[in-house]
Amino acid sequence: MKNYLNISIFMLLSVSVFAQNKQNSFKQSFSGADKRVVILSASSNLTIEGITGTEVIVESDKQEKEFPEEAQGLKIVTPGGAVDNTGIGANVQMEGNTLKIKLPKSKYYGNFVVKVPKDLNVSIKENGNSYGKWFISGMKGEVEAETSYSTLNIKNVSGPIVARGGYGKMYIEYDQLNQSRPNSITASGAVDITLPADTKANLKVQATYADFFTDFDITPTKYEEVNDKVEKGEKAEKIAKIEAVSPTGQQAKTIKGTGNVYAVEGFSTTQKSVAYADARWANKQNYDTDCNCYYTNATIGTINGGGVNLTIRSDQGNVYLRKKK
Amino acid sequence: MKNKIEELLADFLENNLSAKKKQEFEDLFAENESFKTEFEESKDIFFAINKGTEKNFDASKDKSFYDFLSAEKERLSEKPQAKVVRFYERTYFKYAASVAGLALAFWFGRKTIDNQVTTSILADNDTPKVIEKVVEVPVVRVDTIYVATKQLASTKQPNVMNEIGTLKKEIQETKDLLILSMLKKESPSERIQAVNYSYDLQQPDEQVLKALIYTLDYDRNVNVRIAAADAIGRFGSNANVRDALVKSLLKQQEPTLQISIIDILTKFNERRALPALRLLAEDGGTSDFVRQKAEESTRVLSL
Numbered sequence: 001m002k003n004y005l006n007i008s009i010f011m012l013l014s015v016s017v018f019a020q021n022k023q024n025s026f027k028q029s030f031s032g033a034d035k036r037v038v039i040l041s042a043s044s045n046l047t048i049e050g051i052t053g054t055e056v057i058v059e060s061d062k063q064e065k066e067f068p069e070e071a072q073g074l075k076i077v078t079p080g081g082a083v084d085n086t087g088i089g090a091n092v093q094m095e096g097n098t099l100k101i102k103l104p105k106s107k108y109y110g111n112f113v114v115k116v117p118k119d120l121n122v123s124i125k126e127n128g129n130s131y132g133k134w135f136i137s138g139m140k141g142e143v144e145a146e147t148s149y150s151t152l153n154i155k156n157v158s159g160p161i162v163a164r165g166g167y168g169k170m171y172i173e174y175d176q177l178n179q180s181r182p183n184s185i186t187a188s189g190a191v192d193i194t195l196p197a198d199t200k201a202n203l204k205v206q207a208t209y210a211d212f213f214t215d216f217d218i219t220p221t222k223y224e225e226v227n228d229k230v231e232k233g234e235k236a237e238k239i240a241k242i243e244a245v246s247p248t249g250q251q252a253k254t255i256k257g258t259g260n261v262y263a264v265e266g267f268s269t270t271q272k273s274v275a276y277a278d279a280r281w282a283n284k285q286n287y288d289t290d291c292n293c294y295y296t297n298a299t300i301g302t303i304n305g306g307g308v309n310l311t312i313r314s315d316q317g318n319v320y321l322r323k324k325k
Numbered sequence: 326m327k328n329k330i331e332e333l334l335a336d337f338l339e340n341n342l343s344a345k346k347k348q349e350f351e352d353l354f355a356e357n358e359s360f361k362t363e364f365e366e367s368k369d370i371f372f373a374i375n376k377g378t379e380k381n382f383d384a385s386k387d388k389s390f391y392d393f394l395s396a397e398k399e400r401l402s403e404k405p406q407a408k409v410v411r412f413y414e415r416t417y418f419k420y421a422a423s424v425a426g427l428a429l430a431f432w433f434g435r436k437t438i439d440n441q442v443t444t445s446i447l448a449d450n451d452t453p454k455v456i457e458k459v460v461e462v463p464v465v466r467v468d469t470i471y472v473a474t475k476q477l478a479s480t481k482q483p484n485v486m487n488e489i490g491t492l493k494k495e496i497q498e499t500k501d502l503l504i505l506s507m508l509k510k511e512s513p514s515e516r517i518q519a520v521n522y523s524y525d526l527q528q529p530d531e532q533v534l535k536a537l538i539y540t541l542d543y544d545r546n547v548n549v550r551i552a553a554a555d556a557i558g559r560f561g562s563n564a565n566v567r568d569a570l571v572k573s574l575l576k577q578q579e580p581t582l583q584i585s586i587i588d589i590l591t592k593f594n595e596r597r598a599l600p601a602l603r604l605l606a607e608d609g610g611t612s613d614f615v616r617q618k619a620e621e622s623t624r625v626l627s628l
Contacts, residue, residue, distance in 0.1 A: 142514055162513040163548070181514040311517075313581065
């Protein structure tokens with residue numbers, strides 16, 4: 001009889017212990033315009049999913065966690081000194097318009113999945129582990145990602161994307177290209193980008209020690225035509241239209257005739273004038289026979305008549321820009 | 326027993342005993358002869374000791390000491406009341422002075438920096454120190470300092486200064502827009518857009534350059550720094566800009582940025598980059614292709 005009692009108590013205890021270890025998700029309500037989720041990850045593999053909803057959900061894929069005996073009653077600390085405050089190893093802090101999530105290493109807590117309301121902006125950075133695989137999908141807000149050796153796989157996004165890949169491979173597939181703000185994708189290794197066939201964009205592509213492949217028709221921006229327009233503009237009134245500073249129009253302002261700060265009138269959006277100025281600058285180097293033309297091995301041009309700026313650059317890997325099929 | 330009697334004796338001689346004990350003592354003397362002789366001897370010794378000490382003590386000195394002491398006490402107790410507290414000795418004056426000093430330093434610093442930069446950058450002469458200063462001043466502070474100057478100007482300066490003030494203000498507003506949008510935006514794509522905005526400027530502008538160089542050195546996003554390097558490349562004919570780029574080259578860890586900067590410096594034939602290129606080529610942490618690039622550029626610049 002006593003034995004049975006002992007066994008049942010033991011079983012009850014063990015069930016409660018397992019229940020504690022089985023907790024593998026954490027929710028935090030977080031939504032609204034202009035808000036940002038910053039993720040610092042030491043996890044090996046990381047998945048970010050854009051979802052409809054108002055909650056950020058952090059999940060780990062490891063159901064049963066076996067901690068070393070010595071760690072009983074203690075909490076894990078992610079690199080950089082953030083103590084677990086979610087029960088699943090992560091440290092989550094709300095800082096104004098930013099939700100900071102720090103994820104621990106994978107040994108005890110497994111790989112993490114973070115589900116984010118898709119209109120939010122996300123920034124993802126490595127925190128101690130630089131050899132993982134990242135999957136980002138379904139985000140409609142801005143995506144900022146920075147890796148050194150991790151593989152980066154971004155899908156079903158609309159930009160703006162500001163991504164930095166190290167020596168890991170980088171795949172980015174756009175559903176559409178948001179025309180509001182510039183996109184910038186740079187890497188040391190190879191970059192593979194897929195865009196819908198009718199995407200309008202100004203391209204600046206540079207594969208410094210490698211090559212650039214595409215099936216898009218790129219119209220190179222020519223020096224003479226741009227230069228003509230700029231020269232004409234220079235003779236026009238010196239009026240600075242600083243519409244460009246803020247695309248939302250918050251700081252739109254016209255300032256008359258002071259010093260050397262002026263833009264060329266008629267170039268209504270910065271996107272266009274940047275493309276022109278860029279081409280003018282770059283092509284001028286090609287025309288300059290005296291210089292050693294190191295600076296310009298970039299391809300500057302437009303696809304489908306031009307649009308938002310898309311800068312792609314790699315040091316040693318090839319750049320592939322393909323139409324979505 | 327004897328000790329106790331001796332103690333009692335001492336007390337008796339000093340008249341410290343109660344009346345009852347005194348009586349007991351005297352009875353004891355009457356009874357015991359030897360006790361009495363002992364008592365007489367003790368009495369003699371006791372008074373001899375007392376006399377000796379009294380003899381050595383100078384009463385006049387004693388008095389002068391006590392006079393001095395009381396005078397000193399009086400002086401100390403009176404002084405705080407009699408003392409006139411001057412305004413600069415008050416505590417709040419110290420705080421006010423330090424605040425005023427700070428404001429003055431701000432104003433003075435603002436003035437000197439402004440003058441140096443306008444002349445040197447626009448004149449495009451070789452004054453490497455100036456741009457160094459420009460880089461070191463955190464750009465975020467610009468508007469705070471500006472507010473301080475504006476307030477001072479509005480209270481003190483005469484009419485002519487006011488005119489210059491409004492002119493300055495107009496220019497400042499343009500620049501402020503740039504700088505603020507460049508550095509305060511949380512979104513990296515907005516910061517890239519702000520950097521791109523500099524392509525609309527036909528000539529280098531000191532505040533813009535300052536902001537671009539600051540972004541190149543300190544922005545937390547690599548892509549924004551790369552965009553800044555591209556934008557700065559257009560102003561490479563300015564010696565101060567090249568100087569800032571040489572300094573920046575040793576700060577950068579990202580190969581893409583190192584390549585960008587080497588490209589600009591090589592294109593503008595900046596020989597002052599040679600020591601930095603050599604350091605980069607010798608550094609074990611440098612990527613192979615960057616080392617190759619650095620060696621290549623060293624050859625080109627040494628021609």
